[in-house]
Amino acid sequence: TILLPDEVKDLKLRDIISLWITQILQTYGDKPSSDNAPIVEGEIDDLVGGPIFLALYPYFRKYGGVFKLAFGPKVFMVLSDPVVVKEVLKEKPFSFDKGVLAEILEPIMGQGLIPAPYKVWKERRRALVPGFHKAWLDHMVGLFGHCNKELLKNLEVQAKSGAVVDMEERFCSVSLDIIGLAVFNYDFGSVTKESPIISAVYNCLQEAAHRSTFYVPYWDLPLADVLVPRQRKFKQNMTVINDTLNGLIKQAQQMSYTEDLEELQKRDYSKVKDPSLLRFLVDVRGADVTDSQLRDDLMTMLIAGHETTAAVLTWALFCLTQKPELVKKVVQEIDDVMGTDDLNRPPTYEEIEKMELSRFCVAEALRLYPEPPILIRRCLEDVPLPRGAGDRDITLIKGMDVFISVWNLHRSPECWENPDEYDPERFKKPFKNPGVKDWAGYNPDLLTGLYPNEIASDYAFIPFGAGARKCIGDQFATLEATISLVMTLRKFTFNLQKDPNEIGMEMGATIHTAGGLPCTLKLREV
Ligand code: HEM
Numbered sequence: 098t099i100l101l102p103d104e105v106k107d108l109k110l111r112d113i114i115s116l117w118i119t120q121i122l123q124t125y126g127d128k129p130s131s132d133n134a135p136i137v138e139g140e141i142d143d144l145v146g147g148p149i150f151l152a153l154y155p156y157f158r159k160y161g162g163v164f165k166l167a168f169g170p171k172v173f174m175v176l177s178d179p180v181v182v183k184e185v186l187k188e189k190p191f192s193f194d195k196g197v198l199a200e201i202l203e204p205i206m207g208q209g210l211i212p213a214p215y216k217v218w219k220e221r222r223r224a225l226v227p228g229f230h231k232a233w234l235d236h237m238v239g240l241f242g243h244c245n246k247e248l249l250k251n252l253e254v255q256a257k258s259g260a261v262v263d264m265e266e267r268f269c270s271v272s273l274d275i276i277g278l279a280v281f282n283y284d285f286g287s288v289t290k291e292s293p294i295i296s297a298v299y300n301c302l303q304e305a306a307h308r309s310t311f312y313v314p315y316w317d318l319p320l321a322d323v324l325v326p327r328q329r330k331f332k333q334n335m336t337v338i339n340d341t342l343n344g345l346i347k348q349a350q351q352m353s354y355t356e357d358l359e360e361l362q363k364r365d366y367s368k369v370k371d372p373s374l375l376r377f378l379v380d381v382r383g384a385d386v387t388d389s390q391l392r393d394d395l396m397t398m399l400i401a402g403h404e405t406t407a408a409v410l411t412w413a414l415f416c417l418t419q420k421p422e423l424v425k426k427v428v429q430e431i432d433d434v435m436g437t438d439d440l441n442r443p444p445t446y447e448e449i450e451k452m453e454l455s456r457f458c459v460a461e462a463l464r465l466y467p468e469p470p471i472l473i474r475r476c477l478e479d480v481p482l483p484r485g486a487g488d489r490d491i492t493l494i495k496g497m498d499v500f501i502s503v504w505n506l507h508r509s510p511e512c513w514e515n516p517d518e519y520d521p522e523r524f525k526k527p528f529k530n531p532g533v534k535d536w537a538g539y540n541p542d543l544l545t546g547l548y549p550n551e552i553a554s555d556y557a558f559i560p561f562g563a564g565a566r567k568c569i570g571d572q573f574a575t576l577e578a579t580i581s582l583v584m585t586l587r588k589f590t591f592n593l594q595k596d597p598n599e600i601g602m603e604m605g606a607t608i609h610t611a612g613g614l615p616c617t618l619k620l621r622e623v
Pocket residue numbers: 210211222397398401402403405406409467468469472473559560561562563565566567568569570571573574575578
């Protein structure tokens with residue numbers, strides 16, 4: 098349990114400007130660094146030559162788990178050390194806000210949970226978390242199976258025709274269908290068809306990605322949404338999405354049943370016509386929520402829960418296509434648990450519980466390709482770090498922009514053996530590097546759920562973040578991804594149609610492939 102403060106600190110514009118000037122003087126002048134962090138001057142090629150998370154890795158290897166990176170007038174602190182990351186995410190979550198990320202996402206997600214200021218976040222987190230209760234998650238397992246059956250049907254046609262299929266695109270479609278039904282009982286049907294709302298959603302996701310990598314927020318300038326074609330299109334697409342979401346909210350409110358939270362959590366979902374999260378939020382008795390807040394919640398979950406899951410599946414399959422021996426083992430596990438009678442049958446929750454290797458395949462993909470690869474924060478008050486580079490005592494100064502590089506943390510040779518190797522079985526045994534001071538290592542005995550997490554790894558593995566701002570959809574997403582992976586591997590064998598070294602990475606809100614994941618498929622013979 099996390100104790101929530103009544104209020105948290107606030108940053109004024111003058112705090113940010115004053116810190117900015119100080120940092121420039123300290124970086125380029127002869128003033129000593131007030132936070133005591135090593136300063137690295139970044140190469141401009143790092144900003145334009147490829148994804149920023151890749152560029153940060155060599156600096157991490159050279160300067161350690163805490164360093165300050167300056168690109169021209171921009172200065173930010175990069176953290177890649179499990180002990181430091183634990184301090185920031187778990188021990189001091191309310192000494193930070195989402196900084197630049199909130200500025201970028203606010204026009205799309207409004208006051209949704211990811212960018213929301215503390216006061217709104219506290220209320221909405223309290224309202225949303227109970228929606229992800231056990232009975233609902235159990236019901237979701239059925240929904241995952243149902244949507245993936247549609248995907249199997251579609252892939253079967255492609256397998257028989259020998260076509261090359263972009264599996265990244267297919268995983269995006271199935272996860273969009275799932276999140277639409279789960280969150281607001283809306284059937285995008287994107288596995289089988291195109292529609293204006295689907296392309297509007299994709300366009301807005303692309304715009305979120307564009308904004309997250311663009312350095313000047315030109316979209317905030319007056320008339321940008323009229324004069325800049327890209328922004329004009331974005332505005333039109335937001336109108337399409339907002340109209341749809343507002344329509345769904347109205348519809349849900351017209352059939353409101355208002356029940357107590359406890360009763361709602363005991364609902365027999367097999368008898369419920371609309372099992373969506375929206376329905377739950379509208380039905381909770383005493384829920385004091387405005388239509389615009391509901392819209393923001395729905396939009397946030399649509400974006401947070403769609404591309405992320407698709408990316409995990411894409412990278413898991415990418416890694417598996419290069420490990421035929423591992424695939425054999427995984428498929429054997431699936432056959433042992435599920436039998437081979439009906440290859441279209443979705444697994445039950447109890448079956449997933451028995452498929453450890455399949456689950457660890459998902460976790461290992463999340464380790465190698467964390468979504469998002471960087472968590473963004475801004476410091477609301479001075480935070481002394483438990484340790485810095487070498488013997489330095491470092492303090493994060495109020496106003497400082499902070500990047501937590503999950504990519505570096507997950508691929509740190511200090512914590513992981515063969516860090517770049519896809520090896521799901523690593524999660525079966527404990528490991529520890531006694532050279533990393535104060536880090537307890539990984540211990541599978543500490544697992545509380547079905548998947549490796551930050552607790553068992555002492556914050557070296559944080560695919561869903563950690564602490565108060567941890568993902569609320571972690572169980573939903575891991576189960577969803579495991580069911581998709583199990584169902585596709587059970588029915589087909591996949592052949593990657595490109596040299597793996599040519600499947601590049603592009604950074605949006607998540608890590609995408611540079612040009613899709615082209616595969617041919619064969620129906621498995623059993
Ligand atoms: C937050 C990852 C799926 C909803 C986060 C964070 C991460 C993350 C790393 C923390 C961000 C930070 O600290 O800055 C993922 C991954 C997913 C996934 C890798 C899939 C594999 C989902 C799903 C939903 C969801 C399915 C909802 C249905 C959210 C929300 C937050 C969040 C609302 C904000 C929580 C808060 O600030 O209180 N996610 N997520 N995510 N995620 Fe997820």
